[in-house]
Amino acid sequence: MWKAPVENSCTGKEPASAVVDGKLVVPCWEAIHAFDPETGEAVWTTKIKYKLGGAGQVTPTMVGGLITARYKSLLVAIEPSKGELRWIYDSKGEYNVSHANPVEVDGKILVGARHGGQSSEEASVVLTLTPTPSVPY
Numbered sequence: 001m002w003k004a005p006v007e008n009s010c011t012g013k014e015p016a017s018a019v020v021d022g023k024l025v026v027p028c029w030e031a032i033h034a035f036d037p038e039t040g041e042a043v044w045t046t047k048i049k050y051k052l053g054g055a056g057q058v059t060p061t062m063v064g065g066l067i068t069a070r071y072k073s074l075l076v077a078i079e080p081s082k083g084e085l086r087w088i089y090d091s092k093g094e095y096n097v098s099h100a101n102p103v104e105v106d107g108k109i110l111v112g113a114r115h116g117g118q119s120s121e122e123a124s125v126v127l128t129l130t131p132t133p134s135v136p137y
Contacts, residue, residue: 002040006033016059020067021080025060027069032060032076034083044083048076061101063109068102075102075111075129089129 006028017026023034023043034043060069066077066086075089094115102111109129 004033004035004040004042006031018059018061020060020062023080025067025069027060032067032069032078032083034080046078046083046085048085059101063102064104064107068109070102070111075109091127 006026017024019025019037022037024037026033026035030048032046032048034045035041036043060067062068062080063077065080067080068075068077070076074091077086077088078084079086089109091113100112102109104110107130111127111129113125113127115125
């Protein structure tokens with residue numbers, strides 16, 4: 001057994017941790033951490049300007065060779081070996097990204113969302129994102 005320090009905003013009930021690309025990926029409110037699952041040694045920490053954590057967060061997953069994580073209207077993609085932030089999608093509150101993990105189809109990212117945070121069936125959509133190397137951040 002091992003333990004590793006993370007910021008106070010990572011209480012253990014918010015993040016949905018997962019082993020992705022051989023690393024234990026732990027998203028917290030202001031950063032995403034990667035640890036060696038055997039030793040607990042920190043592999044990398046990526047600070048995010050936006051707050052990531054919170055109830056309902058989707059489990060980090062590999063999409064298009066990148067680790068993706070989300071919170072509300074934000075979807076981030078991180079390069080798994082060094083933890084470099086590759087891109088961020090922020091709908092600016094127009095859509096809340098769903099609790100389902102995104103998937104990749106033909107180089108595009110498909111993710112469920114809800115328009116304006118509404119809960120009705122008419123507000124549910126699938127967003128098609130085409131990631132770019134630049135980070136609009």
